[in-house]
Amino acid sequence: MSETLDYGDYTARPVADGDRSQAADIGERALRALYDGPLLPYALLRYRLMLRRCRHTDRHTYTTFLRSPGQLRLLAGPVIDFLRPGGAGGERLEIVLLACSNGAEAYTIASWLHRHRPGLDFRIRASDLHPGMAARARAARYSAAEVLHGPFVTRAFLRDTFLEEGAEFVVRPEIRARVEVEQADLLDAARLSARFGPVPLVVAQNVLFHLPDPAAERAFAGLTGLLAPRAVLMVAGMNLELRARLTAQAGLAPFAQDVRRIHREGRAHTPPHWWRVPWGAEPYLPFRHDPVRRYATVFRRG
Numbered sequence: 182m183s184e185t186l187d188y189g190d191y192t193a194r195p196v197a198d199g200d201r202s203q204a205a206d207i208g209e210r211a212l213r214a215l216y217d218g219p220l221l222p223y224a225l226l227r228y229r230l231m232l233r234r235c236r237h238t239d240r241h242t243y244t245t246f247l248r249s250p251g252q253l254r255l256l257a258g259p260v261i262d263f264l265r266p267g268g269a270g271g272e273r274l275e276i277v278l279l280a281c282s283n284g285a286e287a288y289t290i291a292s293w294l295h296r297h298r299p300g301l302d303f304r305i306r307a308s309d310l311h312p313g314m315a316a317r318a319r320a321a322r323y324s325a326a327e328v329l330h331g332p333f334v335t336r337a338f339l340r341d342t343f344l345e346e347g348a349e350f351v352v353r354p355e356i357r358a359r360v361e362v363e364q365a366d367l368l369d370a371a372r373l374s375a376r377f378g379p380v381p382l383v384v385a386q387n388v389l390f391h392l393p394d395p396a397a398e399r400a401f402a403g404l405t406g407l408l409a410p411r412a413v414l415m416v417a418g419m420n421l422e423l424r425a426r427l428t429a430q431a432g433l434a435p436f437a438q439d440v441r442r443i444h445r446e447g448r449a450h451t452p453p454h455w456w457r458v459p460w461g462a463e464p465y466l467p468f469r470h471d472p473v474r475r476y477a478t479v480f481r482r483g
């Protein structure tokens with residue numbers, strides 16, 4: 182048995198010029214409208230019940246390039262401005278990125294910062310629990326389906342990030358050079374902190390929703406333990422109530438820019454019947470208590 186659940190069913194989509202998601206087909210749109218509209222109380226109830234019963238696994242490796250353009254704009258704008266208040270110069274910005282899967286997220290961030298913060302010196306230390314995933318990230322070589330299955334991939338991003346070699350997409354050397362890859366377990370807080378901390382930017386996305394709540398809480402403590410006194414944590418993809426509670430307890434403040442849009446982009450990667458899977462999330466509900474904290478994915482300390 183393979184150590185991970187790989188997604189052999191990735192299929193390449195047509196590439197967009199702008200970053201708007203390719204329209205979902207009519208059946209999918211109708212289902213989304215139903216579950217996010219009149220059937221929302223039913224979906225919320227089923228989601229709660231599912232979470233109580235589901236079996237979590239650390240073997241899900243679904244990932245995609247350019248998973249959330251809104252979050253990347255937030256990163257290249259307010260986040261970097263916060264971390265580098267005097268401008269892009271100064272010492273190298275160290276970024277620790279956990280649970281990197283095949284590397285799509287790390288190379289996306291590297292490409293985006295390279296393009297949108299050209300004066301910024303940065304390095305991404307990426308890692309994954311599974312050595313096979315770390316090896317694939319290190320290889321930085323992808324099939325068309327791996328690169329093109331995400332709904333937000335644009336021509337400009339492809340040009341900035343890859344060289345095409347036959348049927349393969351190879352990460353450009355200047356982007357590849359920004360990323361180092363190793364194996365690491367985000368539940369091993371002592372080891373993480375000895376190897377990586379403290380750092381100004383920690384990224385651990387779409388992984389905590391794969392852990393049972395007590396393990397997610399432990400992992401979250403390990404992540405905050407990595408943060409420098411002035412630092413940012415990017416943590417899309419975890420239980421919304423748990424994240425709101427833990428970020429507040431840790432004294433982390435949400436970045437408010439585009440919260441609603443980023444939440445919507447995150448949901449583009451889950452099926453319309455989001456309540457059936459632990460990585461599903463309710464739609465943005467403005468009547469929730471403190472919606473900015475509830476739906477934000479990026480938080481600052483200091």
Ligand SMILES: C[S@@+](CC[C@H](N)C(=O)[O-])C[C@H]1O[C@@H](n2cnc3c(N)ncnc32)[C@H](O)[C@@H]1O
Binds near residue numbers: 239309314365366367
């Ligand atoms: C769904 S993928 C998310 C990948 C990427 N962060 C993204 O947002 O697209 C989750 C990844 O978390 C990794 N993972 C699961 N448990 C982990 C752990 N305890 N420590 C580090 N990585 C873990 C899995 O191997 C998988 O590659």
